[in-house]
Each structure stands twice: as C-alpha cells, then as structure tokens.
Amino acid sequence: MTAGRVAVNGVVVTELGVKVDPLVDTVTVDGRRVSVASAPVYLAFNKPAGVVTTMSDPQGRPTVAQFVPVAQNPGLFPVGRLDFDTTGLLLFTTDGEIAHRLLHPSRHVEKVYRVLCDGRASEASLQRLRDGVALDDGVTAPARVKTLRSSGATTYVEIAIREGRKRQVRRMFSKIGHPVLELHRVTFGPIAIEGIGRAAWRALTPAEVVALRRAVDMPDDGGVR
Ligand code: URA
Numbered sequence: 094m095t096a097g098r099v100a101v102n103g104v105v106v107t108e109l110g111v112k113v114d115p116l117v118d119t120v121t122v123d124g125r126r127v128s129v130a131s132a133p134v135y136l137a138f139n140k141p142a143g144v145v146t147t148m149s150d151p152q153g154r155p156t157v158a159q160f161v162p163v164a165q166n167p168g169l170f171p172v173g174r175l176d177f178d179t180t181g182l183l184l185f186t187t188d189g190e191i192a193h194r195l196l197h198p199s200r201h202v203e204k205v206y207r208v209l210c211d212g213r214a215s216e217a218s219l220q221r222l223r224d225g226v227a228l229d230d231g232v233t234a235p236a237r238v239k240t241l242r243s244s245g246a247t248t249y250v251e252i253a254i255r256e257g258r259k260r261q262v263r264r265m266f267s268k269i270g271h272p273v274l275e276l277h278r279v280t281f282g283p284i285a286i287e288g289i290g291r292a293a294w295r296a297l298t299p300a301e302v303v304a305l306r307r308a309v310d311m312p313d314d315g316g317v318r
Contacts, residue, residue: 133188138294146174181278182286194309201255202282209275214248218269282308
C-alpha cells in the first residue's frame with residue numbers, strides 16, 4: 094500500500110487505514126481491480142418507469158443495471174422483475190440462494206402493490222381479486238385488497254399477493270375490467286420502499302437482511318457488512 098500500488102476510484106492511496114465503501118468504491122492493485130466485498134450484498138432499489146429489469150438490453154433501452162453499483166459488486170442481480178412501466182421496490186443481491194428462495198412459488202413471500210386502475214372499481218369486483226380470478230395460467234391465489242381512494246374515473250387500490258406470475262397484477266385488473274394505469278411496488282416480504290427516492294438505492298440494514306433471510310427460512314448468519 095505504501096508503495097503506491099493501491100488506488101481507490103483511480104486515485105493512488107499510500108496511507109494505511111483508508112476507508113472504502115465496498116458498495117460504491119473501486120479498488121485496484123497495480124491497476125487490476127480487486128474485490129473488497131466478501132460478504133453477500135443486498136440492496137433495495139426504487140425502480141423508475143421506462144426501465145427494463147435486465148442487466149443489458151439489446152434494444153438499447155435503459156436497464157436497472159445503470160442505476161445500481163454493479164461494477165463494484167460483481168454478481169449483483171435483481172431478485173425477480175418489474176415490468177418496463179412498473180415502478181417501486183426491486184431487491185438486488187449477490188446471494189443466489191436467497192434470491193432463489195424469495196422467488197420460489199412455494200415460499201409465498203408477500204408483495205404489496207399500489208395500483209391506479211381505470212374506472213370506479215366496485216367492492217364486488219375487488220372481491221373477485223381477493224377470491225381469485227381465472228387467468229390463462231390458472232386461478233390466482235387469495236389476495237388482500239383495499240381501496241385507498243376512488244374518483245369517478247379511476248380507483249387507487251392496494252393489493253398484496255403471494256405469487257409472482259408474469260404481469261400478474263396487470264392481468265388480474267384487466268380481468269375484472271379495470272386495466273392498470275400505474276403500478277408501484279411498496280414492499281417485498283419484510284422490506285419496504287419508504288424513504289428511498291425515485292431511481293435511488295440503499296443497502297439493506299443488517300436487521301433487514303436478517304428479516305429477509307428469516308422470511309425464507311435461512312439462518313441469520315448472512316455475513317452482513
Ligand atoms: N405484476 C405486474 O403485473 N407487473 C409487475 O411489474 C409486477 C407485478
């Protein structure tokens with residue numbers, strides 16, 4: 094280090110004890126990148142609309158990878174996906190095991206969405222969502238649904254589902270005759286989006302990582318930084 098072989102974000106550092114943030118800083122030794130992260134990384138991202146949930150896009154559309162520190166965290170990937178126009182909470186991790194468990198249908202991890210739908214959705218039609226609606230790929234599991242606001246032209250609804258089928262919420266609302274105009278995810282299991290600005294991310298706290306691991310029956314020793 095004192096020989097000037099180490100650089101942080103391109104700036105050579107020679108004093109010992111320099112602090113680096115493994116989530117954002119790039120560290121090189123003799124110009125070659127080294128990983129300063131050994132423990133798994135867990136992030137919560139507030140996805141904006143108009144962004145694809147892939148790490149690269151052949152069509153050149155904006156991707157989620159452009160918003161989170163992928164270069165500093167090799168192996169970082171999104172846990173599941175949100176549609177191009179869906180906004181809100183998307184988790185990222187380098188931990189394949191927890192991602193697998195969080196997405197596995199048998200785990201029934203709850204996801205909560207706020208939905209602005211077309212038209213005035215009656216209690217009777219929302220009840221259909223609670224009970225389960227028949228989609229092309231089968232009847233949906235019971236959901237928790239409540240009206241947050243309603244005007245003549247639109248209804249603002251909160252829906253909690255435990256499945257994760259493709260475009261599920263959009264298809265459920267289309268089925269009851271109230272197509273989704275805006276879709277925003279506010280929680281994924283024990284993790285909430287509150288406090289994360291649009292297009293911003295933050296690392297999960299150690300307590301959140303423990304809660305997430307518990308939600309999928311993993312032990313608490315996540316090696317959280
Ligand atoms: N359901 C949808 O229809 N779209 C999403 O992006 C997430 C859940």
